[in-house]
Amino acid sequence: MGQAAVAIxxxxxxxxxxxxxxxxxxxxxxxxxxxxxxxxxxxxxxSGQRSYRRRDVETALRIKDLLYEDLYTIAGARKKLQLESxxxxxxxxxxxxxxxxxxxxxxxxxxxxxxxEPMDDADEITLDDRIESAVxxxxxxxxxxxxxxxxxxxxxxxxxxxxxxMLKNGR
Numbered sequence: 161m162g163q164a165a166v167a168i169x170x171x172x173x174x175x176x177x178x179x180x181x182x183x184x185x186x187x188x189x190x191x192x193x194x195x196x197x198x199x200x201x202x203x204x205x206x207s208g209q210r211s212y213r214r215r216d217v218e219t220a221l222r223i224k225d226l227l228y229e230d231l232y233t234i235a236g237a238r239k240k241l242q243l244e245s246x247x248x249x250x251x252x253x254x255x256x257x258x259x260x261x262x263x264x265x266x267x268x269x270x271x272x273x274x275x276x277e278p279m280d281d282a283d284e285i286t287l288d289d290r291i292e293s294a295v296x297x298x299x300x301x302x303x304x305x306x307x308x309x310x311x312x313x314x315x316x317x318x319x320x321x322x323x324x325x326m327l328k329n330g331r
Contacts, residue, residue, distance in 0.1 A: 166221055173211040176202075183220045193223055196234050198307040199241055245306055 168182060176187050183190070194200050200219045202210040212220075219241075226237040305313065 168214060168217050171214075173213060174217055176210045176212070179212045179217055179220060182217055183224055185220075185224060190220060193220065197223055197238055197241060199245055201306075242308070246308065 166182060169178075174182070176190060179190060180187050190200075194202070197219070200216055200223065202212040202216050205211050222241065222244075223237060226232045226240055227234070232240060
C-alpha cells in the first residue's frame, strides 16, 4: 500500500510550488495540512513566503501516504504521525562525566582532587553563563520543532533555571 519512493532534491529550502510538485498536491492542500498537523510547520522568510525544509517535505509525503494510500482520516493520520514521531524522537540520556585521570590519581593518593574542591564565585559565574547559554539555545531551536518537542525543551529550560537557583541558594 506504500507509495513509490520519491526523490527529494538535495536542497536546504524548498518553495511551496516545489513541494507541491514533489508531493503531488496543490498548494491549498499543503496550507490546509499545516493547520491540521503540527509536524508540518515551514518557516516563513522575510517576505512571508513559506520555506520548507527537507524534513517538512518528508512529513508532507508521509501525510499524503497516510491520507491517500492508507485511507486514514485527518484525525487518524494526526494520531498516527504523533505516535511515529514519539517513537523516532531521541530519548534524553543522562551521562555523568568521568573525572580526568589526574583527578583520579590524586584521589588515590588521598590528596584533594579536582572534584572535591568547592566552587568559588568565578566558577559560579561560569556555571550561570553555561546555563543561560543552554536556555538561549533551547529557545532558539524550539521554533523549528514539533509541539511535543517544543514542550519538552521548554520543560528542560525551566529545569535548568530551577537548577541554577538551587545551586545559588545552596551556597
